Amino acid sequence: MSIDFGELTFSFTPTRTMFIARCELGDEWQPGELQPFQNLELSPAACVLNYGQGLFEGLKAYRADDGRILLFRPAMNAARLRAGCRRLSMPPVPEELFLSAVRDVVSENSDYIPPNNDGALYIRPLVFGSGAILGVAPAPEFAFLVYASPVGPYFKGGLSPIRLLVTRDFHRAAPKGTGGVKAIGNYAPGMLPSSHAKRKGYAEVVYLDAVEERYIEEVGAANFFAIFGDTLVTPALSGSILSGVTRDSVLQLAAERFGLKVEERDVSIDEALGADELFCSGTAAVISPIGCINYEGQDHQFSGGEVGPRTRALYEALTAIQHGDAPDEFGWVVEV
Numbered sequence: 001m002s003i004d005f006g007e008l009t010f011s012f013t014p015t016r017t018m019f020i021a022r023c024e025l026g027d028e029w030q031p032g033e034l035q036p037f038q039n040l041e042l043s044p045a046a047c048v049l050n051y052g053q054g055l056f057e058g059l060k061a062y063r064a065d066d067g068r069i070l071l072f073r074p075a076m077n078a079a080r081l082r083a084g085c086r087r088l089s090m091p092p093v094p095e096e097l098f099l100s101a102v103r104d105v106v107s108e109n110s111d112y113i114p115p116n117n118d119g120a121l122y123i124r125p126l127v128f129g130s131g132a133i134l135g136v137a138p139a140p141e142f143a144f145l146v147y148a149s150p151v152g153p154y155f156k157g158g159l160s161p162i163r164l165l166v167t168r169d170f171h172r173a174a175p176k177g178t179g180g181v182k183a184i185g186n187y188a189p190g191m192l193p194s195s196h197a198k199r200k201g202y203a204e205v206v207y208l209d210a211v212e213e214r215y216i217e218e219v220g221a222a223n224f225f226a227i228f229g230d231t232l233v234t235p236a237l238s239g240s241i242l243s244g245v246t247r248d249s250v251l252q253l254a255a256e257r258f259g260l261k262v263e264e265r266d267v268s269i270d271e272a273l274g275a276d277e278l279f280c281s282g283t284a285a286v287i288s289p290i291g292c293i294n295y296e297g298q299d300h301q302f303s304g305g306e307v308g309p310r311t312r313a314l315y316e317a318l319t320a321i322q323h324g325d326a327p328d329e330f331g332w333v334v335e336v
């Protein structure tokens with residue numbers, strides 16, 4: 001194996017080993033096994049291919065300067081995956097099976113983890129209906145798979161603000177739909193809005209709520225935050241918003257480390273345009289500062305187009321914990 005860790009981006013680089021376990025409908029998950037990374041064999045009638053019965057997760061393993069390998073709150077991903085399994089009529093993957101599979105895949109591929117600050121090993125768990133079925137109903141058999149890919153730092157030259165476009169042409173998720181879980185079917189519909197935004201010179205779209213088209217939901221596949229003075233506001237988890245691990249961590253850090261007031265509630269686009277700082281959060285980039293939002297044809301700038309001071313402080317505090325560079329008073333970091 002030869003990887004130039006300095007050249008990594010967020011593209012896919014296969015690693016040596018993956019994990020797979022199977023479960024028949026109405027039965028328990030089998031223990032599963034590690035195997036060489038390889039293609040899958042699936043029936044053309046597999047439920048996941050025909051009806052999208054599938055979920056994914058995403059988390060990272062970091063290499064600390066002292067050589068330890070660190071996962072960030074993996075039990076949160078395990079819990080979110082179980083909630084998603086219930087929503088999509090798949091047998092929930094037990095927490096212990098999830099955590100041991102993630103650990104094993106990281107250990108077996110530990111030489112693919114970039115050095116601290118050069119990136120991370122991105123871990124991608126999947127659960128899907130692998131069995132064949134013609135009618136719309138749960139698959140007779142399911143697979144739980146974990147693979148991994150080394151990825152570079154999201155912002156190569158340090159944090160830089162992104163430009164976003166509010167879309168009135170598309171919604172991401174509807175109330176009482178599946179926006180609150182990482183259902184695979186939620187993501188292909190976002191590719192068209194995203195490409196429209198990119199063509200106009202914006203990094204991503206901002207989605208408004210599907211009922212009133214007034215409240216901010218998410219930024220592409222990242223959670224949204226606004227700072228007004230000493231108050232940090234993020235949309236409440238009303239069902240159509242994905243419960244991000246990064247989102248939850250930012251809320252706790254902001255309140256407990258920085259003494260900010262935190263509010264989970266509706267944030268209208270009009271209110272957000274008056275914020276002091278805006279950012280979005282997710283595992284891939286951790287925190288992305290928002291420098292500009294286009295709404296109804298007009299660009300609005302935030303923090304003078306620079307990275308806001310509170311956004312930067314939250315980013316630095318959170319990544320320092322994740323990388324093992326700072327004490328973790330929250331007990332978030334788990335050594336592999």
Ligand SMILES: *Cc1c(COP(=O)(O)O)cnc(C)c1O
Pocket residue numbers: 058182218220221222223242243244245246247281282283284
């Ligand atoms: C995964 C995801 C997020 C971010 O969740 P993290 O656990 O922080 O990575 C936010 N929104 C959507 C729609 C997502 O799929």
